[in-house]
Amino acid sequence: MDARSVIEAVRDGRATPEGVAWFAAGLADGTVTDAQAGAFAMAVLLRGVPEAVRVALTRAMRDSGDVLRWDLPGPVLDKHSTGGVGDSISLLLAPALAECGAFVPMVSGRGLGHTGGTLDKLESIPGYTVEQSEDRLRALMAEVGCAIVSASARIAPADKRLYAIRDVTGTVESVDLITASILSKKLAAGLQALVLDVKVGSGAFLPSPEEAQTLARSLVDTANGAGCKTTALITDMDRPLALTAGNALEVREVMDTLTGAAPTPRLIELTCALGGEVLAVAGLAADPGQGGNAIRRSLTSGAAAERFGRMVAAQGGPADFVARYTEHLPVAPVIRPVPAPGPGTVARIDTRAIGTAVVRLGGGRLKGGDPVDPRVGLSALAAPGDAVGPDAPLAMVHAATEAAAEAAIAAVQAAYSLGAAPGPVPLIHERIAP
DSSP: OOHHHHHHHHHTTOOOHHHHHHHHHHHHHTOSOHHHHHHHHHHHHHHOOOHHHHHHHHHHHHTTSOOOOOOOSSOBEEEEEOOOSSOOHHHHHHHHHHHTTOBEEEEEOOOBTTBOOHHHHHTTSTTOOOOOOHHHHHHHHHHTSEEEEEOOTTSSHHHHHHHHHHHTTTOTTOHHHHHHHHHHHHHTTOOSEEEEEEEESTTSSSOSHHHHHHHHHHHHHHHHHTTOEEEEEEEEOSSOSSSOBSHHHHHHHHHHHHHSSSOOHHHHHHHHHHHHHHHHHHTSSSSHHHHHHHHHHHHHTSHHHHHHHHHHHHTTSOTTTTTSHHHHSOOOSEEEEEOOSSSEEEEEEOHHHHHHHHIIIIISOSSTTOOOOTTOEEESOOOTTOEEBTTBOSEEEEESSHHHHHHHHHHHHHHEEESSOOOOOOSEEEEEOO
């Protein structure tokens, strides 16, 4: 077998599981050149591959590096989101699942484009260390039951190489390759069950309902085909998920929710829905409703907050973070309201533009390697249907400088449309099961 024959087979609609598995191994060991990897990615984008081939590619990319094996007194679970604005669910769900008897080695990522990254959010906590050795990750599972960490270089190296090539060859949008990329990393963590949060709407990576359904179905069928029990929820991203967007601001909102100081209902609703799904799939609940109720109890009782505090301390953060999070989290030097253009009702939000405004404040990266300012972002974001006016701004801007604040104010004003109050939009659009 050789790279050219595999590429030709994909191009001509004759792709085989054996061929793509060989190609994934070649990506990891250098047998495949960058030019061949780019041609393969373009062939997959333009022609697509059958489900059996996509499963084989996912498994081979998973197996191109380390695959964790666990011996724990409970199922190993995780969740993945396709990315959004104001989406801090991972910080709530990991400790809540651990409280319900699961073990959660959550391998997360950084901000990508206009979407926020879980690791960037956690690094706004002083001392929190996302890079952990495999031995330390195993100790964290035994000590705490959950950890949120970055992927090591030895996790799915074939995907790491192919992703970098896709980024510069116009092939990022391939559903087959998106599926293999997401799942190869998740399955390398040794999961027994997974729940997926596939976003749809103006702030989603794939904004149309048809695209979201296609991706959700591909992810669910491929994960189950690869041996990991998985369901997905398609959820709304036509508005920011919560009231804040920005790293330290989102952590503060999470803590306000975990401690009961000022809970955000949408965060609780989606955490319970996703948690209920994966608890039911893993056999820790009779059905998603029962599982969701167990997650809600862990959140409202303060048990998940206590577990989150243990995780933060175990990963290098302050031992008193839960009790004193308002003192530990950094604060921007410039905080300004975003005036509404006049009295009215929020009709629509360009959520992608909100995420981009946070990135341009310094809360994300315009290019790889850019530093992230954990202090900056937006809070008190008005939602569709909210009345705004002289005494009710669209949001509050948290910036490093007055000039940055002024630019963000203009960007946020442009992202909001006033008019007739929109009809109610469900947070959860659809459930995708095997």
